[in-house]
Amino acid sequence: MTGGPRQLNKARKADANGNPAYPQPVLGNPVSTLMESGVGNCFPGLEFDLRQLDVRFFPGLVFEFLGITPAGPDGTQGARLTYAFPKGDPIIADKYTDDGQAWVTDLKKQYAGPAGAALGSGTWYLHFVEQDGKRIMLYDYSLYQNGVGLVPYEGETAWWIIRLIEAEKPLTIALTQRAADGSPSGSPVVLTGRRRMFLNDEGMIDPVYHPGELTSSMCSPWTHDFRDCACHYWASNHPDVVLGEVDDPQQQLPDGTDKDDPAQAVTFIDWMRRRHLPLKDVSAQTTLEKARPDRYDPYEINLHWEELDFVLQGQESKGTTDLKKLQPQEPYEQLEELIEDLHELAGMELTLALEYLYAYFSLREPDGVTPEQEMAWPGLTEDVRAARQLILSVALSEMTHLRWVNQTLWLIYAAYPEMGSYEPVLSPTKIDAGPDSKTGHSGTGVLRPATQNVLQNFVDIERPGGDLDTEYVKLVAYLREYMDHFPEGLYQLAVRIDSDGMQHYQKFRDVKRILQPYAAQEALYLRPVQEAKPDSAEVQPALDLVDIALEALRKGYLIEANLGDMSVANAEIKTARDAMHKLSDVALSLARKNIGVPFFARLQ
Template sequence: MNDPTSASVDLPVPEGKIFPRNLTARADHVVRGNPSGSRPESGVDNCFPGLEFDQRNLEKAFFPGLTVDFHHASGSRVLAVTGGVAAAQGITDADLDTGTPQDPQPLYLWAVCGRTTVDQAEEDAPVFHATERTGLELWRRVHDLLPGRVAVVLGRTPGSTSPGAFWLPDDDGLNVRRMAGRNEVGRDDDGVLEWAVLIADRARYLDPDGVIDPDVYRPGDLTRSLCAPWQYDFRECGCYYWAASKPDISSSSDGVYRNLNFQRRNRATDPPEPDIPTIRGRSAREFDHPALIANWNVLPVVLNGREDDSMELPDWSGLKPMTRAKVIHELERLAVVEHALCLEYLYAHYSLNAPAVLDPAAHDPATPEGARVRKIYAAAAEVFSVAVDEMRHLRWVNEMLATLGRPLRLEPPRPDTVIQLQTGRRFELKPLTPEQLDWFIAVERPSAVTADPQGIDGMYVKLHETIVHRPELFPEADRLAHLIKLIIDEGNDHYHRFTAVKEHLAELSPDDYLRPLRTDPDTPLDVQLVELSALNYTMLLGALEATLKRGDTAGGVLIEQARRTMFNLHELNHLLASHGVAPRFAKLPAAPVPAGEGAIASASGSVSFPESGPAHAAGPELGDGQAVLAAARACVAVRQNIDALAVDGVRAMMTRHQADTEALIAAFSPR
């Protein structure tokens, strides 16, 4: 805390009030010393090399009076003597390089000693030896130094091959010298500096006004060595980092050769040179920084994971643009189609005879049975991931309808729902036979391959073109175009995922990977599980609709409840499939239950549903929360019935799911 300073603020400051001493934070003008892009409080990623500034350049002055460069693999080199204890001990810039241009003899940082965590006592401060460390690795230790006394050892040998501080006597080690404040400089008979031990308090970096000290850091010091130009960033950063959208590993244009290093220097071999798994070996085969800056234009475009400059969308410029009413009509149809595809993919996933979770120990790939199970599991995982994407597409299409002021479309698809207009293909839940898999591949085939604007992907492209080029009809164009583009991009990925499924199952017959699924449960447990699955499906649709209706006001709480319900539904259906029972995607048709009245009970104490297929009986609207509450409360009675059966392994699932259901009831109950 600081005492109030006269005339420093507009209003009186209470005694002991905490107020900013940082001149930069309080200034109404740009303060010399802190460029706007280098202020740590506003930085996205201030590290090495960083986006705003390189922290190695900040810590170059960690030891007062010395300037140290941490950027090199051979070690950390002392670049300048600017005063402090080094100058007081007679060290000057002339001591920094005593060799010749042919044989330079620079001065390196050999060791650092100081506290890096608050629980370390002064007498136990660690010593970090530069031996076998790059400059970057030693910088990590310097970066962690706490304010207080620090000792450094300097010497002529590059830090990575130096003796560190090990050559100091054990009874007179570096930390003992640090605590005693014993500086020492060693020179040979000719007065040439050979080594030095220096002690000082870690630098603060800021001047008394809270500004990065302009006497220590000159303009450009903090931002040198950033990711600039962009090719440096492109070369330096790998997967899931900046720039995250760049490819690291790609396939050949025909898809035959995979795992190619996108930045490989040798691009003339046929077949192309495959990538290798080691970082150092890979780096040696890539364009280095200067080569990438000079030759970036030889890198091909990568579309759908393949290197191909020739790929482009078909020309549909001659198609007649749609009206606003037609766009809305198509989106309403596509909402039902996305829902239908999601259920078809889920059903196909459950039809595969694969475990819900793969046990690596139980399925050794070296054995025929282990290899078989792993192939089926890999195929099942791909199909499920596409089904999850389709649920997300259902959400996005409904977001577009809400943006256009239209009612949501989340009702389950009817048996007469047409998925593909040009073939008349209707919605039907089928196991993943080879014929069904071919259908999935066909329906997800990108329009750039088929040049068919009437396909699902082609229809989204046509919608996108209409919305973008007719802003007078669509003032909501920015939001709509963004959501459509997301669906188009994921649709391209679905095509490749299903072709991968075909590869996983290519050497197996349907008898090897399909499980028979019956529509009617024949045990008391399966009867209850089917009813519970249908209740979860109802809760899922209701939570999703309530979230979309409330928009930003939902705060993410309801969408989280929908997500949990979706995975509980998935776990239940997996259990049913393992019993040979097909999942039943049915909406709750009964009237809502008043609070406190328990479940909508049948004679057995559970919920009554149609024998098979989606339900369409009249019932409460999903979005008003009543159907969700009714289904959630009904789940309690069904779980009680299941618990009474005392089936091993199922009770724990019921307990986990009940906690999620209680959270959903709390979210939807009136406050």
Template sequence: MSAKIFARNLTARAAQVVDGNPVSSRPESGVDNSHPGWEFDPRNLDRCFFPGLVVDFSFRFGARVSRVSGRPQAEGLAQQHLDTGKVFLWSVEGCFGGDPGTVQRCETLGLDGYQVLAKVKDLEPGWLVVIVGPAEGGQAAAADLAAARAQAAQLPKGQPGAHVERRGDALAWAVFADRRARYLDEDGVIDTEVMEPGFLTQSLCSPWQWDFADCGCYYWAASRPDIVLDEGNPPQPANYQRDPGLAPAPVERWNRYDYDEGWMKGTISQQQMILRWEELPLVIDDQERRSGQVDPGVQKVEPVQPLDFAQGLRALAHLAAVAHTRCVQYLYAQYSVNHPARADLPVADAGQQQALEAAERTLKELSIDEMRHMARLCELQRELGQAANLARAAALELDVDSGGTAGAVPDLLPATDAALDALAASQTRQNGRLPMDLYLRLSAGVPGWSEVSADQRQRLAGVCKLLIDEARHHVLRLDGVKAGLAQVPAALRLRVQQGPQPAGAGDPQEALQENGGKAYGEMLGRFAQEYAKPAGQGRVPGAGMRPMMGMGAAAEALASQGIGLRFVPIDPA
């Protein structure tokens, strides 16, 4: 076996070494997905497929001719014709990849710009005939189409040719014949006679409005909401990117992801976003504020006091305990919801059953989130040389200077409106000492911690950002749980009606409470063992999976009898 790898492909070892260029600088080595690419936007290559013409392939807009030079310009196609923005590619004649030996004509009028781009990409090297001219709504005058096609048929085969038809100063249509443009020169590098420097990269997320319009679903390049509430009375869900002059599409059409009748109706294009972005409204608390008026009920955000390193260590320990507590609170609320699979549950319709399922599922997901929060915080403690805090919090507020705590933690309670409201309220910002305040103060202070490395500061800041965002999201999800349970009659919502109660001696539930407590204790014990290992080692929370399942089985068995698990850890030994 050879001890060295010898590059054989042209991408890794170019035919000619170009001083200053790495071996990955050839166009075919680009890491791109064609929309728009990484090192360069490969769509720009095919914008120059015909010598002397630059064609813009626009989504939902067609293939518009935007620039002219060389022979087409010399034959009478002027830039002023193109500056109207209404001159499009009508057809392309040449050999395509599916049948490279046969000349075919592809009609491009009325096609989406990306469909035309796909056709152009498929063109083989060789002679092409293109027809261009004005178009409105993807249509051209029938008489002009017929005349242009007749003229194209008369051009000598295999020779450059051109005919430009005008009506006064206006362009009627034009026909051109030439070889498909080459992008690379004889040395295998981009031919600057075809594409000037900067041409290949001009559409890489620049200007910023393009990606702002083009990317959605919380993709990093689009720091905007997809769906907002409008300023109607009552507010209606709306596509934030719709034309500012349009009302929201009816919600019943939102199952259609289209631009005619679905929720995307009226969406402004990338080009329009460049020109009109300032028309988009402010969004405050998920609601548009076109009038510029802010609801007086919106809380003013005050600056936070950053935590120093010593204060931050205290905060991390406290927040890990709070996450543990919230995990248990969500679990108790989850098991209190009436199980929708119960055969004797007299729900009136399928909608009520779905509401119960959704509420139970959401509370379970929230408990999992909090367990992950606890795991991340404990990992950070271990990385910073501290012991992981696996205890439950006795109070919500923390004095970061003294380490003292205050403020009662909400009790373990079934998923009543009052209990859900208390859980949501515990995740808000108030006085600089509540958990949300501490996360914000940590986030503000971490960049200045000289006691840790730059990598550690970056990880700490990332975790803080994640936990802040998820805590805010939890409040919204708790509101969703309340709204879902409100669809079910009060008498059918919950199977556990009160907080945990001790089982009497000899009660059948006593053994279940003990089994659940031992499983809980075993889980915490396994976590402690894993966190005692050096940073970067250990399997948390995977190590506690088996006792977690045992705890869940005990909680479910008790809840089916109307009793909540006490969640008091017992040493299994």
């Protein structure tokens, strides 16, 4: 016999010390579980535990839904108040003004009065909820031989009732303390208010929920896929889609991936695809129904787990990584070399930012597309709009990188004073493009409109494994190797810049694809912009603004590098930002006159 006789009825189990026979069951994940712990759940709505939303169903209060312990009902089951903290609730904190909603103001007053004071101590339980004149008491009434027993509903039942409460209607709740047997005692506290809306006006989950709170009751099994377990709350933790392994990131093989469409690197594929099918390069399907025939069923994971790839930073990786492949061809041997390269990289970020900006201003504005053109070229307006946004976003990203590379420099100088002192790098680097350059004139400081050829150059210079990326790969490799010798965060910063390159690459590919249909008539999307002479009077205000911006950045960076007054530094950065905003306006009005700003005119 194992385990002793099985108990059949619900009688409490006995214990010599009066304790429950079993300790409280451990529910869900450890408190350290974060939202990110479940990255690939296939059931929308099960990314978190719905029930956790309702622990804060009433603004200002936090409940927990306690079940019946294995030892039987002990008077603690139901919706127990964990704590009342009205001031910590954004609904109350944000809207408690005279012009706030009346019910919020009223609720705040209730919390400020005896009700709030009473809830500050003792153990309270939800007693009833009332809406639309209907009151539900959270008790089982049992009548037996003239005795009336009030047995509190268990937490799950209390939650069923709570979830039926409608939003945007008055709601009255009462909380009470309990006698040892769970029956109400003392005077209950009654509160009127409304149910919390789980999403805020922006459609985001209410910020009252703390990170990890909504998943804290869930399980994170990683050895099996519980997607088909629709009856319970499982957070799966494998990715649905991944980037395929890049066989040849440096394009060193003669049969390297196709130059125009290295699908392996940029197409999301199904991580669960059946490996014996030739599906390696096929995009993941958009729906589960479509994907299902070609992927392992969840139960098969146990049989095929060895075939599934490791995924590092979103990318599949088979077996042992060939470290040699990760190493740049020419690792830095001296810190000086690194510093020298960083100077070049900073300049390159500035050069590219300005080249991209010029291309941006060369695009027509969506509003300028005439109805006739739109009629003849349906979608032209939106295509132009999208292209502009994408190019501008990359230009802005390069400006951010300009700062990050400078920051990397000043942190290195701070760590190694013997290497010299930091000077902001705010002048462009221009590379000499040889006749067989793969990247055309990108990075040379030549300002060009966004023709198909130019866009292809942009794609090429940002390509993973391209020259720019290789520089950053070297930086990342070096900082990883000597991480302990540099200030905290430097390595992460380098990784961040490097991985942004992938996005730039994809964005330019998208822009080129979007504008491809108009290749034969580039005038449809391009202005006939001509770069003005450096001394042209019309562009001097724009060039002044570039100077102002760079000068302000120079001052700001210096203050930051020397750990000076941050408020002054921030003021400088703001000056630079304002100048760039003005520059945007000025350059745009010049562009409307088909005048291109010679951004590099005064820069050395």
